[in-house]
Amino acid sequence: MADEKIELLVCLGTGCESAKSDVLFAKLSDEIKKHKLENKAAVKRIGCHGLCQQGPVIAVEPEGLFYCQVKESDIEEIIQSHLIKGKPVERLFYEHDDGTRIPHYRDIPFYAKQTRVVLKNSGHIDPSKIDDYIAVGGYKGLERALKEMSPEEVIEEVYNSGLRGRGGAGFPTGLKWKFARSSPGDVKYAICNADEGDPGAFMDGSILVADPHSVLEGLSIAAYAIGAREAFIYVRHEYPSAVASLKKALKQSYERGFLGENILGTGFNLDIRMMEGAGAFVCGEETALMASIEGKRGMPRPRPPFPTEAGLWGKPTVINNVKSLAAVAIILREGWEWFKSIGTEGSPGTAIFSLTGKVKNTGLVEVPMGATLRHIIFDVGGGVGTGREFKAVQTGGPAGGCLPKEKLDLPVDFDSLREAGAIMGSGGMIVMDETTCMVDVARYFLSFTQQESCGKCTPCRMGTLEMLKILDKIREGRGEEGDIEKLLELCDTVVKGSLCGLGQNAPNPVLTTIKYFREEYEAHIRDKTCPAMVCRDLVKYVIDPDLCIGCGACSRICPTGAAQGEKKQAHHIEQDMCIKCGACLEVCPPKASAVLKIPISKTLADIKGGAQ
Amino acid sequence: MQAPPTDQLHSKLIPMLQEIQERLGYIAPEAVEWLAKELKLSEQEIYGVATFYNFFRLNPPGRHEIRVCLGTACHVQGNEKLLDTICERLGIQPGETTPDGRYSLERVACVGACALAPAIVIDDEVHGRMTQRALQRLLDKIDREDEEAMKKRGEK
Numbered sequence: 001m002a003d004e005k006i007e008l009l010v011c012l013g014t015g016c017e018s019a020k021s022d023v024l025f026a027k028l029s030d031e032i033k034k035h036k037l038e039n040k041a042a043v044k045r046i047g048c049h050g051l052c053q054q055g056p057v058i059a060v061e062p063e064g065l066f067y068c069q070v071k072e073s074d075i076e077e078i079i080q081s082h083l084i085k086g087k088p089v090e091r092l093f094y095e096h097d098d099g100t101r102i103p104h105y106r107d108i109p110f111y112a113k114q115t116r117v118v119l120k121n122s123g124h125i126d127p128s129k130i131d132d133y134i135a136v137g138g139y140k141g142l143e144r145a146l147k148e149m150s151p152e153e154v155i156e157e158v159y160n161s162g163l164r165g166r167g168g169a170g171f172p173t174g175l176k177w178k179f180a181r182s183s184p185g186d187v188k189y190a191i192c193n194a195d196e197g198d199p200g201a202f203m204d205g206s207i208l209v210a211d212p213h214s215v216l217e218g219l220s221i222a223a224y225a226i227g228a229r230e231a232f233i234y235v236r237h238e239y240p241s242a243v244a245s246l247k248k249a250l251k252q253s254y255e256r257g258f259l260g261e262n263i264l265g266t267g268f269n270l271d272i273r274m275m276e277g278a279g280a281f282v283c284g285e286e287t288a289l290m291a292s293i294e295g296k297r298g299m300p301r302p303r304p305p306f307p308t309e310a311g312l313w314g315k316p317t318v319i320n321n322v323k324s325l326a327a328v329a330i331i332l333r334e335g336w337e338w339f340k341s342i343g344t345e346g347s348p349g350t351a352i353f354s355l356t357g358k359v360k361n362t363g364l365v366e367v368p369m370g371a372t373l374r375h376i377i378f379d380v381g382g383g384v385g386t387g388r389e390f391k392a393v394q395t396g397g398p399a400g401g402c403l404p405k406e407k408l409d410l411p412v413d414f415d416s417l418r419e420a421g422a423i424m425g426s427g428g429m430i431v432m433d434e435t436t437c438m439v440d441v442a443r444y445f446l447s448f449t450q451q452e453s454c455g456k457c458t459p460c461r462m463g464t465l466e467m468l469k470i471l472d473k474i475r476e477g478r479g480e481e482g483d484i485e486k487l488l489e490l491c492d493t494v495v496k497g498s499l500c501g502l503g504q505n506a507p508n509p510v511l512t513t514i515k516y517f518r519e520e521y522e523a524h525i526r527d528k529t530c531p532a533m534v535c536r537d538l539v540k541y542v543i544d545p546d547l548c549i550g551c552g553a554c555s556r557i558c559p560t561g562a563a564q565g566e567k568k569q570a571h572h573i574e575q576d577m578c579i580k581c582g583a584c585l586e587v588c589p590p591k592a593s594a595v596l597k598i599p600i601s602k603t604l605a606d607i608k609g610g611a612q
Numbered sequence: 613m614q615a616p617p618t619d620q621l622h623s624k625l626i627p628m629l630q631e632i633q634e635r636l637g638y639i640a641p642e643a644v645e646w647l648a649k650e651l652k653l654s655e656q657e658i659y660g661v662a663t664f665y666n667f668f669r670l671n672p673p674g675r676h677e678i679r680v681c682l683g684t685a686c687h688v689q690g691n692e693k694l695l696d697t698i699c700e701r702l703g704i705q706p707g708e709t710t711p712d713g714r715y716s717l718e719r720v721a722c723v724g725a726c727a728l729a730p731a732i733v734i735d736d737e738v739h740g741r742m743t744q745r746a747l748q749r750l751l752d753k754i755d756r757e758d759e760e761a762m763k764k765r766g767e768k
Contacts, residue, residue, distance in 0.1 A: 014723070014724045014725050014738070015725055015727040015728050015740070017738070018725050018728055018731065018737075018738030018739065018740045019728065019740060052727030052728065053727055055727070055728070196724075197721070197722075198722070199682070199683035199684045199685075199686075199687075199721045199722035200683050200684030200685045200722060200726050201722070201726075202722075202724035202725075202726055202727075205724045206724075237630070237667055238720065238722070238723055238724070239724060240736075275626070275627065276627070276630060277665075277667075278626055278629070278630065278665035278666070278667040278668060279665050279666035279667035280664060280665050280666060281721065292626065293623060294622060294623050295622040295623040295624065295625035295626055295661070296622070296661065297660060297661055297664040298664065298665070299664075354726055354727075356684075356685035356726040356727055356729060357684070357685050357688050357689075357729075358688065362685075362726070362727035362728075363727055394684065397684070428684065428726075430684045430685055430688060432688060436688055441687075441688070444684070444687050445684075448721065452721075454664075557744055557745065557748055559696075559697045559700040559701050560700055579696050579697075579700060580693070580696075581693045581694075581696045581697045581700070581744065582690070582693050582744070583693075583697060583744035583745075583748075586743055586744045586745065587744065587745055
């Protein structure tokens, strides 16, 4: 076989980049030059490859080898052994549960159990090069739409594919376009909603970094279909690398005639402008997003009129999520029948999740709609991985819900999740184990929506605040009988009395945790204990004098000086000074394990007595 | 561009505020005065928008900006405890700057590094898989570097 040029693909997704993969990229480039290997190997930057847990990762193509957790000091060995001697560095391959090493990423369960459609290019092409995208069929969908199809035919194609909005609501994309097309008026707008605000979700940001042109292509197709000559991308400013990636992609698209005047010689004109958000979660709501583009406070307004009738500056407007638009480009390229063959009858296509929390393989995951939660968390994600018990999975961000292990066989699609009390949402999926307190989780989400409430609707503004006060009370061990009922009543009011999705869905985390984990609430209220030992007012840290070796690690790290003791003598923790940050527990050497976290009502003697 | 001219002017407000903050580090009162004339808006309107969005700050930031991610993944992995430690060490609460102007502290909702939770961003650099010990080392390092820089300046 002729020697093909080896390509080293260095992942520069957020995860790998924060693990200093940019340093690896620079060093690899230098070393290849130094060893005069330019004819043999090339280094390429890629966006998120997916398996963030193992970052920084380097994929080696065309073989499909996969190096995990690469350090700067490993580069020399990769150069010497792999590039010069042709012997891949085995110790950097993915380590399987049984200790064996898996060389190719396609054989790693995390990848093998996925179906990558929208994420197909992510981690394989250089996002900064438009030619890379074109080489894998990019802009073919736009070309087909502009040259072979009328706008109505494009809408028909998307409608037939059954694509439903990936922002979370699941409204049929083709139908939305049809409404906007048929709304009267010469001036219309297409908007890409890239204001991915859900905490714990990074899919959209990753796609924008790894495959920005797919989103631009989808947006151009949407604009053509509805008759827009101007389009916007509203990106979250907290994603500087997505902003940079889009800027570059936009520039290249204009240069190559995919944007601007007379696109591909068809007479179609389109300008796409990028706008950075300014850190308001509610701007992910479409009417708030439009207010923000207009330069106003991002506050939602009642619908109808829907944006397809009166949107940006009162003109008919279509707003689509990043993943929806990336899927559109593929539908136009591959045809609606192909897309419809994936997923379920009611929800065709794939679902993309950012899988995080207490799970072995964190990262970016794409599966056909209808795959079960169990498949995603255990087959792809590798399970909890800490030896602890799976407790719950949270989908849909602050508007979503927590589902218990009894729901693991639930198929993941728009309708099934809603029925169970959670929502599909944009794609955050956070796994929780027995060390996660469900009251604390509910409080966390509620405090988020409470802070992000724009304040327009009183039930949302005040109702969430009252709910938060009750949850704080429960968390601090001051809960009373009847608090759960009060919470449920408030949930009802907030759902009914709020204008937009933020308020209407804000109670979901509380409702689902009460529904599935009521006994945890009751333990906090009646027994004043936190079963997961998370709520700080219900736990304390103590040092077992029999185990303490007096190394002083705890007293050195303690930020308040609560951990005290003479060198080589048993230490103790002054409870009055302790802020319960847990630093002492973290640094106590495993051979001693003298720091213990115990329920506030117990003493060390109780715990030790119970153990005997 | 197709939008009516007055709306066009208004739609420049957020991008211009962003640029002001990028250059000055915050939205200074003088800048608002200037912007009001430029965009034919009242200062109240501008403050209304600036205070609605979390991104804009009306006070100068510290020399080092610490942003503690409190996204869901980071929360579940215990980032709130790390935040407590930072508050205790610097003696400030989120949203504040130390009296010596060295540090400012913010809580942010998700920086997208969920797979590396818990994450803390210091001066735009994301630090993933943080622990109490790693945090202590990081802050010690910054203190040391600042001290050395101060000494150097003092000697010159």
